[in-house]
Amino acid sequence: MEENIGGGEQVSSSSVGSPEVIKRRRRALACIFDLLIMPLALGVLAALALFSAPEIVRNTVLILVNAGWMIFRDLVFSPGRWMADAKIVSLVGGKITFAQALIRNIHLIIPIVLVGGYVGEFARIVFPSLLVRRVWYLVGIVIFTIGTITAFLSPAAVSGLLVLPIVAVLALFLLLDREQPEGGERLIDAYAKTRVTYSK
Numbered sequence: 001m002e003e004n005i006g007g008g009e010q011v012s013s014s015s016v017g018s019p020e021v022i023k024r025r026r027r028a029l030a031c032i033f034d035l036l037i038m039p040l041a042l043g044v045l046a047a048l049a050l051f052s053a054p055e056i057v058r059n060t061v062l063i064l065v066n067a068g069w070m071i072f073r074d075l076v077f078s079p080g081r082w083m084a085d086a087k088i089v090s091l092v093g094g095k096i097t098f099a100q101a102l103i104r105n106i107h108l109i110i111p112i113v114l115v116g117g118y119v120g121e122f123a124r125i126v127f128p129s130l131l132v133r134r135v136w137y138l139v140g141i142v143i144f145t146i147g148t149i150t151a152f153l154s155p156a157a158v159s160g161l162l163v164l165p166i167v168a169v170l171a172l173f174l175l176l177d178r179e180q181p182e183g184g185e186r187l188i189d190a191y192a193k194t195r196v197t198y199s200k
Contacts, residue, residue, distance in 0.1 A: 023198055024128065027185075030080035031125050034073050035108070035118070038080075039066055063111055070105035071098065074194075081196070091193040104192035107169060112162055116140070116169030121186050124177065137174040141167055 046065045050058045073080075074088055074096060081087055090096045102109075107117035123136040144167045151160035177187055189195055 020128075024125070026084035026086060026198065027196065028125050030078070030084040030086060031121070032080070033083065034078050034080035035121070038073070039069055042066070042069055063109075066114075067105075067109045070109055071101045074101035074104060084198075086196050086198045088194055088196050091195055096194055100192045100194055104186070104188050104194055107188065112165045113169045116144075116166035116173075119166075120170055120173035120177075121188075123173070124185070124187050130177065130179075133177055134174060137170050137177070140170045141174065144170065 042065050043062055046061055047058065050061055053061075075098065078088070088096055090100060108114050108121070119140050120137065123133045127133045127136065144163055148160045148163040148167060151157065151163060173187060185196055
């Protein structure tokens with residue numbers, strides 16, 4: 001069935017409610033909650049609890065809290081996937097292991113690369129078109145490369161070294177992302193040997 005929208009463009013109503021579209025929306029909901037809302041909430045609570053602590057202690061704890069949450073949500077419980085009626089499974093049999101959870105989240109744990117990881121994974125989850133994702137990666141690479149050059153030309157030139165890993169991560173997404181993700185799967189799932197499945 002097709003619907004006429006605006007200037008006469010025909011849009012298939014079956015594609016709008018297709019299983020692939022529904023899975024992608026559910027996956028996006030899970031990721032927004034698990035990868036944005038929960039880490040921010042836990043980070044704010046940890047920062048408030050350590051408000052008077054030395055900065056190095058506070059920063060270290062925040063990194064550990066983020067890492068702990070990322071591993072916990074894959075090994076134990078993910079409220080986002082629970083709301084989306086989804087679960088993560090191992091492709092090598094049995095329950096997902098600590099090593100798989102670490103591989104799956106390593107680019108979202110290491111502070112100097114997690115910005116690039118989030119930018120890349122956002123595209124994998126939201127954009128079904130490979131072309132659109134590649135444009136997204138390229139735009140990100142250009143923006144952060146300009147930021148790197150600008151930093152190197154400034155008095156605080158060493159700060160440019162902190163931006164280079166972000167460019168490198170986005171370049172890896174550009175080189176490795178060559179498939180159509182099913183239901184918004186993350187690129188790293190292929191290397192962690194994991195997959196997100198849906199009960200319906």
